[in-house]
Amino acid sequence: MGRMVDQSKTQTQKDYYYILGVRPDATSREIQQAYEQLYEKFGPHVNISGMDPDIMIKNFREICDAYEVLMDPKARQEYDRNSEKMRQSLGDLRNLWQKNTEKPQQDAGMAAGGIKAAALAVELECEISLKEAMKGCIREIRLSDPMPCEQCNAMKTVNRMQCQNCRGLGYFNVERVTDVDLPAGTYDGMEIRRPGCGRYDIRAKRQGDLILKVKLLPHPILGILGRDITVTVPVTLYEAMLGAEIEVPTATGRVVMKIQPLTHPGRVYRLKGLGLAGADQLVTIDVVFPQKITPEEAAMFKRLKELSQEPNPRESLMRSMPPPPPGGQQQAAEE
Ligand SMILES: [Zn+2]
Numbered sequence: 001m002g003r004m005v006d007q008s009k010t011q012t013q014k015d016y017y018y019i020l021g022v023r024p025d026a027t028s029r030e031i032q033q034a035y036e037q038l039y040e041k042f043g044p045h046v047n048i049s050g051m052d053p054d055i056m057i058k059n060f061r062e063i064c065d066a067y068e069v070l071m072d073p074k075a076r077q078e079y080d081r082n083s084e085k086m087r088q089s090l091g092d093l094r095n096l097w098q099k100n101t102e103k104p105q106q107d108a109g110m111a112a113g114g115i116k117a118a119a120l121a122v123e124l125e126c127e128i129s130l131k132e133a134m135k136g137c138i139r140e141i142r143l144s145d146p147m148p149c150e151q152c153n154a155m156k157t158v159n160r161m162q163c164q165n166c167r168g169l170g171y172f173n174v175e176r177v178t179d180v181d182l183p184a185g186t187y188d189g190m191e192i193r194r195p196g197c198g199r200y201d202i203r204a205k206r207q208g209d210l211i212l213k214v215k216l217l218p219h220p221i222l223g224i225l226g227r228d229i230t231v232t233v234p235v236t237l238y239e240a241m242l243g244a245e246i247e248v249p250t251a252t253g254r255v256v257m258k259i260q261p262l263t264h265p266g267r268v269y270r271l272k273g274l275g276l277a278g279a280d281q282l283v284t285i286d287v288v289f290p291q292k293i294t295p296e297e298a299a300m301f302k303r304l305k306e307l308s309q310e311p312n313p314r315e316s317l318m319r320s321m322p323p324p325p326p327g328g329q330q331q332a333a334e335e
Helices: 016-020 028-042 055-071 073-099 108-113 130-135 237-244 295-307 314-319
Strands: 121-128 138-148 173-182 191-192 210-216 223-225 228-237 244-251 251-261 268-270 281-288
Touching: 016 055, 028 055, 055 073, 055 210, 055 281, 121 138, 130 210, 138 210, 138 244, 173 191, 173 210, 228 237, 228 244, 237 244, 237 281, 244 281
Parallel strands: 121 210, 228 281
Antiparallel strands: 138 173, 191 210, 223 228, 244 251, 268 281
């Protein structure tokens, strides 16, 4: 069964952006850089063993074509216009195709993240702990690619009968696991894009991008303020008065920190570089008063009071008040 293909009808414009591996909104500098990298790898001076030199040259010719068109503003505009037209006609075809077929099975990845058909990219939310954000981590992402049935060539029928191999679906879902490396310093709301790691797109005949949206899970003790990590640490009255070395929890463990003598409640110490992406950890000091006092301690506090040269802290508060009546102070009732 010979298949005649009418070239004039199936001839479609090559995706120059895809060939150069750049986004459609790439600047001419990005295009230049992409071209230079490709030239290094596939230029006429390169020999890859086992590769047919004719195919190498043909492939490199495509790279050059893409580069020449995209670097010329006028040619690029024209190219973009044609692509738009093509996308529209493909879109119409696609709608038709969708109306005539049942929806493809949703896989777990799609259900969790949703898929943007137009952008070809899969967006998934990725929850990570604070520790993972600090140290970096690897996430196993499971996606399933629709692969065309080889028996029917995705046509769903063989000799006008339903294809037995794919039971008329035209393709199979093939699960694929991708490891995505989340670098140290990843923060909440960050988007990590892995070009070409998304789902296989039947229409475009290539992998789309995988986009991971990072969601930082709340930590039981530590808070997050932008990229700073925050924590409130209690110290005793004595530590606050005399200064101390105290242990402080951090996202990756604990550190010993010095507090100055006479550290007031609410004072904030900054631990450089212990936040996310090189930011800091902010340690707020809370002073905890003793819960009880022994007679011996009371006697010593009394002695301390006598030794103290602190001015009356209420002096400025009372200065603006009228003097007490001649009969003496009124005794305020206790709570
Ligand atoms: Zn089939």
